[in-house]
Amino acid sequence: MAEELTPETTDEAEEPIKQRKNGLYPGVSDELAESMKSGWADTELHGLEPIPQAEYTAARRTALSARFPGERLVIPAGNLKTRSNDTEYPFRASVEYAYLTGNLTEDGVLVLEPKGDGHKATIYLLPRSDRENGEFWLSGHGELWVGRRHSLAEAEQLYGIPAADVRELADKLREATGPVRVVRGYDAGIEAALTDKVTAERDEELRVFLSEARLVKDAFEAGELQKAVDSTVRGFEDVVRVLDKAEATSERYIEGTFFLRARVEGNDIGYGSICASGAHACTLHWVRNDGPVRSGDLLLLDAGVETHTLYTADVTRTLPVNGTYSEIQKKIYDAVYEAQEAGIAAVKPGAKYRDFHDAAQRVLTEKLVEWGLVEGPVERVLELGLQRRWTLHGTGHMLGLDVHDCAAARTETYVDGTLEPGMCLTVEPGLYFQADDLTVPEEYRGTGVRIEDDILVTEDGNKNLSAGLPRRSDEVEAWMASLKG
Numbered sequence: 354m355a356e357e358l359t360p361e362t363t364d365e366a367e368e369p370i371k372q373r374k375n376g377l378y379p380g381v382s383d384e385l386a387e388s389m390k391s392g393w394a395d396t397e398l399h400g401l402e403p404i405p406q407a408e409y410t411a412a413r414r415t416a417l418s419a420r421f422p423g424e425r426l427v428i429p430a431g432n433l434k435t436r437s438n439d440t441e442y443p444f445r446a447s448v449e450y451a452y453l454t455g456n457l458t459e460d461g462v463l464v465l466e467p468k469g470d471g472h473k474a475t476i477y478l479l480p481r482s483d484r485e486n487g488e489f490w491l492s493g494h495g496e497l498w499v500g501r502r503h504s505l506a507e508a509e510q511l512y513g514i515p516a517a518d519v520r521e522l523a524d525k526l527r528e529a530t531g532p533v534r535v536v537r538g539y540d541a542g543i544e545a546a547l548t549d550k551v552t553a554e555r556d557e558e559l560r561v562f563l564s565e566a567r568l569v570k571d572a573f574e575a576g577e578l579q580k581a582v583d584s585t586v587r588g589f590e591d592v593v594r595v596l597d598k599a600e601a602t603s604e605r606y607i608e609g610t611f612f613l614r615a616r617v618e619g620n621d622i623g624y625g626s627i628c629a630s631g632a633h634a635c636t637l638h639w640v641r642n643d644g645p646v647r648s649g650d651l652l653l654l655d656a657g658v659e660t661h662t663l664y665t666a667d668v669t670r671t672l673p674v675n676g677t678y679s680e681i682q683k684k685i686y687d688a689v690y691e692a693q694e695a696g697i698a699a700v701k702p703g704a705k706y707r708d709f710h711d712a713a714q715r716v717l718t719e720k721l722v723e724w725g726l727v728e729g730p731v732e733r734v735l736e737l738g739l740q741r742r743w744t745l746h747g748t749g750h751m752l753g754l755d756v757h758d759c760a761a762a763r764t765e766t767y768v769d770g771t772l773e774p775g776m777c778l779t780v781e782p783g784l785y786f787q788a789d790d791l792t793v794p795e796e797y798r799g800t801g802v803r804i805e806d807d808i809l810v811t812e813d814g815n816k817n818l819s820a821g822l823p824r825r826s827d828e829v830e831a832w833m834a835s836l837k838g
């Protein structure tokens with residue numbers, strides 16, 4: 354990649370070029386600076402269609418407005434984060450901002466200002482680069498370097514929200530009076546402007562509301578989650594087709610193959626892909642993905658494509674690298690499958706959130722007792738939680754804009770809550786026998802199995818969004834054979 358003429362800050366970018374070019378931009382003559390100011394076509398776009406979710410984001414802002422009458426609400430998208438020197442991590446807008454606007458650009462801020470019975474929304478964005486003052490080509494944030502942005506007028510058409518210049522927002526917030534809340538953790542500059550007007554407790558209430566608002570997905574969100582899962586299904590198929598190349602290289606070949614699908618069809622992967630072959634499957638968040646892939650081992654692949662609107666899938670399959678489960682692998686796999694079936698059956702409107710976890714844990718515990726790995730009775734094992742040496746984690750979580758969605762929701766609305774149509778969650782039981790676990794017979798050691806699907810609660814039960822991938826062991830083998838054939 355090319356290097357800027359000189360490093361500089363946003364403040365400098367706003368200074369007139371005449372003041373900056375003396376010594377700052379060696380090689381920039383007055384004549385070149387003058388030339389760069391003009392001779393550019395007007396590319397303003399007119400009559401843009403609103404983004405598909407504009408009606409949904411408007412309804413979400415209405416609900417937010419109703420919860421905090423008379424208060425100014427500030428929801429930042431966040432800023433770029435430095436990776437090293439002058440390189441930055443790919444930007445991902447805050448989920449709160451994405452949920453309420455559909456806009457995903459860095460430095461954006463949504464402000465709901467009290468007006469009448471409700472609020473007036475404004476989306477604050479960086480406008481198009483100025484060509485007169487040289488910002489366009491002399492600043493690292495200029496459009497010549499980073500690409501064309503939407504003008505504020507274009508943004509208004511796309512998002513259905515009046516737009517204003519974000520560079521004026523901090524001063525406006527400093528001068529504003531009346532109660533205000535901000536979603537913390539994304540934009541230090543905006544928070545600094547509000548520092549003597551907000552309290553941590555009141556800001557937390559805003560964050561919690563926006564997390565709980567996302568518990569029940571609207572029709573647009575359910576559609577996006579299905580898209581994310583459909584791309585993920587294709588990514589898993591891609592991986593099965595190249596298992597021989599992974600055997601010749603490493604788990605990285607699997608990671609790269611899935612990532613290609615995610616980038617071509619979506620925005621990104623929704624979280625670091627877990628490509629765990631052999632005993633690595635027992636490391637729950639194995640993302641180093643630098644181990645060998647061997648015939649005879651299982652491959653635990655836990656991965657999800659994130660759509661362009663930032664909704665992610667979260668799917669796991671545990672596949673025999675050579676296409677056929679061994680006897681002990683099949684025994685463990687089928688037990689996890691049975692537990693997952695029990696878990697999925699417990700996902701329905703009116704059920705407690707904990708029910709699917711309890712159902713799956715019971716099946717796994719019955720198997721562990723039956724195999725003689727832990728002494729029964731089952732009720733005692735469950736009461737003491739002894740099965741958790743091998744089941745390790747919870748059986749699922751909410752899914753949406755975050756892979757572990759709605760994380761700020763209160764216990765009473767989430768973990769102790771009741772399932773409602775529109776909720777989307779994963780059901781993902783597993784059994785893990787660590788390679789160094791001396792309490793189990795040797796044949797179990799180094800084997801980890803998890804099966805994870807994305808389940809949408811419907812009016813009369815549930816829909817498995819990831820049913821496009823087989824789960825039963827014989828169906829997995831047949832599916833793998835068909836792809837490799």
Ligand SMILES: [Mn+2]
Binds near residue numbers: 667750779781805
């Ligand atoms: Mn998961």
